Amino acid sequence: DAGVIQSPRHEVTEMGQEVTLRCKPISGHDYLFWYRQTMMRGLELLIYFNNNVPIDDSGMPEDRFSAKMPNASFSTLKIQPSEPRDSAVYFCANRKGDTGELFFGEGSRLTVL
Amino acid sequence: AQTVTQSQPEMSVQEAETVTLSCTYDTSENNYYLFWYKQPPSRQMILVIRQEAYKQQNATENRFSVNFQKAAKSFSLKISDSQLGDTAMYFCAFMIYTGANSKLTFGKGITLSVRP
Numbered sequence: 259d260a261g262v263i264q265s266p267r268h269e270v271t272e273m274g275q276e277v278t279l280r281c282k283p284i285s286g287h288d289y290l291f292w293y294r295q296t297m298m299r300g301l302e303l304l305i306y307f308n309n310n311v312p313i314d315d316s317g318m319p320e321d322r323f324s325a326k327m328p329n330a331s332f333s334t335l336k337i338q339p340s341e342p343r344d345s346a347v348y349f350c351a352n353r354k355g356d357t358g359e360l361f362f363g364e365g366s367r368l369t370v371l
Numbered sequence: 372a373q374t375v376t377q378s379q380p381e382m383s384v385q386e387a388e389t390v391t392l393s394c395t396y397d398t399s400e401n402n403y404y405l406f407w408y409k410q411p412p413s414r415q416m417i418l419v420i421r422q423e424a425y426k427q428q429n430a431t432e433n434r435f436s437v438n439f440q441k442a443a444k445s446f447s448l449k450i451s452d453s454q455l456g457d458t459a460m461y462f463c464a465f466m467i468y469t470g471a472n473s474k475l476t477f478g479k480g481i482t483l484s485v486r487p
Contacts, residue, residue: 291474301462301477313472347414356473357404357466362416 262363264350270369276338279366281350282331287361289353292325292335295365296346307333340370373398375465377478384453385486391438392448392481394463404466405439405446406475411459419461422446450483458485 263282271277283290291306305315310327318325322341327333337344347365374397384390396405407419422430422439429437434454438447450457463478 300479303474303476306474314474349416351416357468359418359421360406360408360416360475364413364415367414 262350262352262361264348264363264366266366267364268367268369270371271340272371273341274339275370276336277340277344277368277370279335279348279350279368281333281335281363283333283350283352284354284361285331287352287354287358288330289355290327290333291349291351291353291360292333293349293351294346295349301349304335337368340368342370344368345370373400373465373467373476375463375476375478377463377481379481380479381482381484383484383486384450386453386455388453389449389451390453390483392450392461392463392483394446394448394478396444396446396463396465398444398465398467400467402468404468405437406464406466407435407437407446407448408462408464408477409457409459410462410480411456416462420448453485455485455487457483459483 265280288309292304294302304317305325307327325335347367349365350363351360353360376395403424405422409417409419420430420432420435429439434451436449460480460482462480464475466475
């Protein structure tokens with residue numbers, strides 16, 4: 259298995275633009291998590307899904323952020339409109355079962371100018 | 372709410388020596404899991420070691436071992452025979468087992484540098 263695949267690896271955009279980050283999870287891993295990492299706040303859980311259903315989105319900072327998981331093979335995290343303070347590394351992670359190991363993607367580094 | 376504290380922002384160790392990274396957590400729960408994750412410069416997070424709270428025996432994975440003190444709510448990571456490839460950020464993480472709502476809470480991380 260190729261592991262968790264995220265795209266793009268890097269994105270630079272201007273304030274106000276829409277940003278879409280993508281994640282292809284590991285087959286058979288029923289949990290999918292979106293994390294954001296910044297120097298100031300560390301790793302923050304934004305939202306997670308179980309079997310494609312959102313379980314907890316309490317970490318989503320604002321209505322500008324939205325996440326979807328239309329099927330077991332794909333998830334997106336969208337920011338619209340983007341702001342400079344959204345600049346961070348966004349990680350997608352998968353887990354199999356309730357207590358399995360969390361597998362991370364390589365992250366998407368977002369810079370909003 | 373559960374919290375994870377890593378009070379040391381940075382540490383440095385000579386190659387081949389031993390280093391211990393500290394972590395404390397706060398919870399009123401009795402059934403939980405603790406983890407150490409490594410994030411090398413490549414950015415990808417990798418699981419180093421995992422400990423179930425109900426197990427008294429400290430977990431060990433090759434050169435990596437933990438000192439789990441449940442009463443003190445302490446979970447330190449010991450790296451023996453440090454190697455240059457151990458240079459990375461290390462994150463302590465905590466998870467209460469609540470079935471479908473089980474999720475990890477991470478500490479702020481510590482940057483470890485291994486000197487040649």
